[in-house]
Amino acid sequence: MQSPSTYIHGTSPVEQRRLGVMNRILNPASRARLSLQPGDSVVDFGCGLGQFTREMAREAAPGRVVGIERSEEQLARAIELARADNEESLVLFRHGDAADPPLTDAEDGSFDVAHARFLLEHLSDPLSVVQAMVGAVKPGGRIILADDDHDVLRLWPEPPGLADLWRAYMRSYERIGNDPFIGRRLTSLLVEAGARARRNDWIFFGGCAGSDNFADLVENLHGILDGARETVVLHKLFDADYYDVVLRNLIAWSSRDDAAFWFAMSWAEGIKEA
Numbered sequence: 001m002q003s004p005s006t007y008i009h010g011t012s013p014v015e016q017r018r019l020g021v022m023n024r025i026l027n028p029a030s031r032a033r034l035s036l037q038p039g040d041s042v043v044d045f046g047c048g049l050g051q052f053t054r055e056m057a058r059e060a061a062p063g064r065v066v067g068i069e070r071s072e073e074q075l076a077r078a079i080e081l082a083r084a085d086n087e088e089s090l091v092l093f094r095h096g097d098a099a100d101p102p103l104t105d106a107e108d109g110s111f112d113v114a115h116a117r118f119l120l121e122h123l124s125d126p127l128s129v130v131q132a133m134v135g136a137v138k139p140g141g142r143i144i145l146a147d148d149d150h151d152v153l154r155l156w157p158e159p160p161g162l163a164d165l166w167r168a169y170m171r172s173y174e175r176i177g178n179d180p181f182i183g184r185r186l187t188s189l190l191v192e193a194g195a196r197a198r199r200n201d202w203i204f205f206g207g208c209a210g211s212d213n214f215a216d217l218v219e220n221l222h223g224i225l226d227g228a229r230e231t232v233v234l235h236k237l238f239d240a241d242y243y244d245v246v247l248r249n250l251i252a253w254s255s256r257d258d259a260a261f262w263f264a265m266s267w268a269e270g271i272k273e274a
């Protein structure tokens, strides 16, 4: 079954660049938490531009790695990026919906690991995807869910208007039928889908004016809010002119010596019982 959900970030070149920045920030910690073994077979649900899918594939080689993506634009760019790095045979990229994954009968139920990062928050029926993920792994296989709980963002000193804009952004998820707080539900979803919950954690991504990742953190946050402007304004959740003022306040804030930023991605692991 196709899921009718809306992907708030879109697939413009600017957004695809932001996704690259986000991968740069998070991939080392995501990879460390995942601890793939050589030979592991992996299926990545909602693989986007495939940057992390390819990192997983390098680590799991010679294991088979499949990336599933619903957007033709994202998939085309994922293949282009892989080709530019001479890695087009590293991942089997497939077009399809995560709720009805394009896996053969022989593949379904055969993977060591099913992974999804920043996918469930964009779905109106996330449970159906977690069930498909449990179905995709073999008994004893791992299901890894990594997603946002948007409520944990903190910036200090607060850029004027930013907290209000963030609240409006979170409400826009609800308006389009998605859950901005899905991060806190990951363990529940695993159990509801029939897996045994084994680990529950945060992956911190934050920093301060002096940290190496600070420019990326600000670019990522700015890109998220800039990209969501149309949806937030369309749903009358924030004044359009003030939106631009707050985005400028964020940029001005980022040049303060004492700017500090906290965010974290929820991360959970389940096991498919034999």
Ligand SMILES: C[S@@+](CC[C@H](N)C(=O)[O-])C[C@H]1O[C@@H](n2cnc3c(N)ncnc32)[C@H](O)[C@@H]1O
Pocket (backbone or CB within 6 Å): 003, 005, 007, 009, 019, 023, 045, 046, 047, 048, 049, 050, 051, 052, 068, 069, 070, 071, 074, 096, 097, 098, 099, 116, 117, 118, 119, 122, 123
């Ligand atoms: C925020 S991106 C994350 C991409 C990747 N997982 C990463 O961490 O870099 C979410 C991706 O999920 C895709 N997506 C959204 N709904 C989907 C669905 N129902 N099935 C497959 N992919 C979907 C979007 O097109 C987008 O590329």
